[in-house]
Amino acid sequence: MSFILLDIHLLLQKILYQFIMITVDLTKINDPKVNFKKKYAEGHSNVYIETYGCQMNVADSEVVVSILNKNGFAYTEDIDVADLILVNTCSIRENAEKRIFNRLQHFKGLKKKNKGLLIGIIGCMAERLKEQLLEQEKLVDIVVGPDAYRDLPKLVQQAEGGQQAINVLLSREETYAEISPVRLDKNGVSSFVSIMRGCDNMCSYCVVPFTRGRERSRDPETILNEVRELIEKGYKEVTLLGQNVDKYNWKNAEVNFAKLLEMTAQLNSKLRVRFSTSYPQDMTDEVLHTIAKYNNICKYIHLPVQSGSTRVLDLMKRGYTREWYLSRIDAIKKIIPNCAISSDFITGFCSETEEEHKETLSIMEKVGFDYSYMFKYSERPNTFAEKNLEDDVPEKVKGRRLDEIIQLQGKLSLKSNKNDVGKTFKVLVEGVSKKSEERLFGRNSQNKVIVFDRKDNQIGDYVMVKVVDCTSATLMGEAI
Numbered sequence: 001m002s003f004i005l006l007d008i009h010l011l012l013q014k015i016l017y018q019f020i021m022i023t024v025d026l027t028k029i030n031d032p033k034v035n036f037k038k039k040y041a042e043g044h045s046n047v048y049i050e051t052y053g054c055q056m057n058v059a060d061s062e063v064v065v066s067i068l069n070k071n072g073f074a075y076t077e078d079i080d081v082a083d084l085i086l087v088n089t090c091s092i093r094e095n096a097e098k099r100i101f102n103r104l105q106h107f108k109g110l111k112k113k114n115k116g117l118l119i120g121i122i123g124c125m126a127e128r129l130k131e132q133l134l135e136q137e138k139l140v141d142i143v144v145g146p147d148a149y150r151d152l153p154k155l156v157q158q159a160e161g162g163q164q165a166i167n168v169l170l171s172r173e174e175t176y177a178e179i180s181p182v183r184l185d186k187n188g189v190s191s192f193v194s195i196m197r198g199c200d201n202m203c204s205y206c207v208v209p210f211t212r213g214r215e216r217s218r219d220p221e222t223i224l225n226e227v228r229e230l231i232e233k234g235y236k237e238v239t240l241l242g243q244n245v246d247k248y249n250w251k252n253a254e255v256n257f258a259k260l261l262e263m264t265a266q267l268n269s270k271l272r273v274r275f276s277t278s279y280p281q282d283m284t285d286e287v288l289h290t291i292a293k294y295n296n297i298c299k300y301i302h303l304p305v306q307s308g309s310t311r312v313l314d315l316m317k318r319g320y321t322r323e324w325y326l327s328r329i330d331a332i333k334k335i336i337p338n339c340a341i342s343s344d345f346i347t348g349f350c351s352e353t354e355e356e357h358k359e360t361l362s363i364m365e366k367v368g369f370d371y372s373y374m375f376k377y378s379e380r381p382n383t384f385a386e387k388n389l390e391d392d393v394p395e396k397v398k399g400r401r402l403d404e405i406i407q408l409q410g411k412l413s414l415k416s417n418k419n420d421v422g423k424t425f426k427v428l429v430e431g432v433s434k435k436s437e438e439r440l441f442g443r444n445s446q447n448k449v450i451v452f453d454r455k456d457n458q459i460g461d462y463v464m465v466k467v468v469d470c471t472s473a474t475l476m477g478e479a480i
């Protein structure tokens with residue numbers, strides 16, 4: 001049983017945050033009225049899309065679908081009927097890119113069977129590698145960066161005419177504000193809403209500022225309209241997305257993140273509001289008080305610390321110290337006593353010593369994170385670290401340190417989950433357990449996955465569930 005539960009939990013964690021492939025079936029949005037390409041004038045062209053990377057990419061794929069849909073493309077989950085394959089990509093670590101390269105090779109192979117097939121790479125790898133992907137690698141026909149999706153229909157046409165089709169211009173303004181994304185999720189319960197784009201933080205290891213460009217906030221009215229539409233469609237939960245949501249700023253703080261959270265929460269008390277990602281340096285008490293004030297703002301904060309050592313944090317250019325981070329944790333625990341907290345960690349960053357690694361282990365214990373995402377440092381081209389610091393921690397040591405933090409997190413998660421046994425939570429049902437039709441799963445406000453007997457409950461319902469057992473990954477409960 002625990003395997004099943006672990007599976008569900010891992011799946012959910014991945015959906016929530018990390019590096020999965022999502023295929024979408026949007027045959028239902030086919031709009032045959034619009035003739036986009038001569039070739040498909042009698043019918044429509046089909047686009048198949050795979051999404052890698054973070055939630056921002058998931059949200060972006062929905063914008064891309066919307067743009068293409070207005071230009072005569074229907075979506076298909078069936079790659080065999082695709083006229084256009086798009087791969088929305090991630091550059092965050094070398095491994096992420098390697099996986100995508102393999103996938104592109106595979107797609108290139110499909111062209112032998114299907115002569116007219118076009119392949120496009122979009123997202124962060126498109127932005128990072130630019131022309132290289134067309135010229136050197138010759139893997140794709142179309143290359144489009146994250147700020148150029150409005151140009152996609154034109155670029156597809158260009159590629160069809162045999163021309164190079166590339167647009168990787170970054171913008172200071174583009175937020176796709178008024179585009180109503182076509183929802184690609186399968187459950188119709190929970191959706192991402194992008195509130196800002198880009199990142200100005202320039203952490204020394206990170207490629208995102210280069211692939212996503214400058215930070216900019218989206219017009220709050222368009223955000224609220226998108227949420228209203230979701231509510232009308234029956235969605236029960238939204239996650240407001242940005243690389244650093246605490247920097248959300250519309251017109252000189254006329255609307256800041258706390259205000260935006262509040263306005264979103266006030267739209268409907270039955271709508272759950274989540275957000276990601278918070279940044280230790282910028283997270284204000286005002287935001288924490290807003291979370292505490294509204295029942296429907298989830299009591300869960302993803303607050304990546306990356307390292308427990310002030311010297312390493314300084315090299316990472318994170319802009320805070322170990323003590324500062326711990327003081328923000330104290331503020332969370334004081335203002336929102338029932339708040340769950342998760343983090344990201346990078347092990348083996350340039351010149352990290354054994355002592356400094358131990359400081360990471362000790363900050364984990366001190367905070368007692370409910371869960372974490374943990375990575376080995378991967379040097380990324382053109383970042384400050386690549387140019388100025390030596391990637392000198394041996395791979396083996398990085399691996400061992402990673403194992404140690406994963407092990408410790410396992411213990412902390414189990415402790416946190418055991419603490420919930422006997423408690424009752426309001427769970428928003430997200431799906432049916434893969435292995436048993438008789439079981440449902442959902443999450444509580446603290447973002448923990450709970451599996452329980454189905455009874456008469458449906459996907460999208462709020463159900464009160466008493467926790468009776470747990471693993472380090474999942475809570476098991478009974479509906480009451």
Ligand code: SAH
Nearest residue numbers: 205206243277304344345346375376377378
């Ligand atoms: N904006 C978020 C993080 C976005 S990237 C924040 O600052 O918290 C998600 C996570 O990937 C980061 O938190 C970090 O832990 C990890 N990451 C980013 N660059 C990395 C690199 N070069 N090597 C290993 N992990 C990295």
Ligand code: SF4
Nearest residue numbers: 199201202203206208
């Ligand atoms: Fe990268 Fe730092 Fe921006 Fe996060 S805040 S996306 S880690 S530069």
Ligand code: F3S
Nearest residue numbers: 053054090091092124
């Ligand atoms: Fe990856 Fe780009 Fe997101 S690099 S993590 S897809 S912003």
